[in-house]
Amino acid sequence: MGKVWYQCQRCTNCCKWEGDVVLTDREVRKMSEYLKIPLYDFVRDYTRLRENRQGLSLIDKEGTTECIMLDGENCKIQEVKPYQCAGFPNRWNFEGWREVCEAVPVEEKE
Numbered sequence: 200m201g202k203v204w205y206q207c208q209r210c211t212n213c214c215k216w217e218g219d220v221v222l223t224d225r226e227v228r229k230m231s232e233y234l235k236i237p238l239y240d241f242v243r244d245y246t247r248l249r250e251n252r253q254g255l256s257l258i259d260k261e262g263t264t265e266c267i268m269l270d271g272e273n274c275k276i277q278e279v280k281p282y283q284c285a286g287f288p289n290r291w292n293f294e295g296w297r298e299v300c301e302a303v304p305v306e307e308k309e
């Protein structure tokens with residue numbers, strides 16, 4: 200039997216949850232380069248301090264809990280999206296995640 204992994208269906212639920220989209224310094228640099236926005240401007244316009252004040256998070260669109268980088272059903276920074284986004288739900292998840300995420304189990308061929 201192959202290993203099962205969960206294939207994202209782009210339901211965008213995880214881009215609309217409340218809370219931080221955690222960014223490492225390296226991820227912030229990669230995003231600013233990808234978007235061709237100077238680092239200082241990117242940090243000022245697209246990030247905020249995380250709730251625990253231990254680093255940066257992406258901001259939400261004003262008046263919503265939707266990530267600033269969500270464009271319809273696509274992520275504007277798909278190629279350089281942070282680990283928190285790229286790793287969910289296969290590399291990290293939480294209890295009850297299957298009730299809020301539409302990813303489907305796929306069996307990897309050996």
Ligand code: SF4
Nearest residue numbers: 214266268269274284
């Ligand atoms: S960075 Fe992209 S994948 Fe991550 S929450 Fe924002 S829109 Fe979604």
Ligand code: SF4
Nearest residue numbers: 207208211213300302
């Ligand atoms: S909640 Fe799950 S299926 Fe929906 S976009 Fe996020 S990872 Fe993909």
